[in-house]
Amino acid sequence: MLLLECPYCGVSAEETELSPGGEAHLKRFGPGSTDEQFEDYLFLRPNVKGVHFERWRHAHGCGKWFLAARDTATLEVFGTYSAQTTEPPQHILDAIRAKRPDWSQP
Numbered sequence: 351m352l353l354l355e356c357p358y359c360g361v362s363a364e365e366t367e368l369s370p371g372g373e374a375h376l377k378r379f380g381p382g383s384t385d386e387q388f389e390d391y392l393f394l395r396p397n398v399k400g401v402h403f404e405r406w407r408h409a410h411g412c413g414k415w416f417l418a419a420r421d422t423a424t425l426e427v428f429g430t431y432s433a434q435t436t437e438p439p440q441h442i443l444d445a446i447r448a449k450r451p452d453w454s455q456p
């Protein structure tokens with residue numbers, strides 16, 4: 351079972367209390383972008399097996415969006431943090447590197 355701590359209300363929420371929101375820190379391309387940029391954004395994103403940054407919503411709690419870093423293969427959670435960030439915070443990167451020394455940030 352996946353447990354994520356909501357960084358806003360501090361509740362350790364089960365997956366059933368949350369709604370997934372896809373990949374975090376994603377640069378979106380829409381009107382005004384080239385066809386290649388839009389195709390890359392829509393269809394050619396990597397499907398990571400390992401460390402992944404994701405958006406989650408505490409749907410049956412405070413209702414707020416937050417971000418999480420976890421391993422998609424083992425479900426190990428490295429931490430959760432505010433959705434108001436454009437990059438993963440240093441303490442999250444440190445937690446990942448402590449457990450995955452060979453990991454490099456994409």
Ligand SMILES: [Zn+2]
Nearest residue numbers: 356359408412
């Ligand atoms: Zn919450």
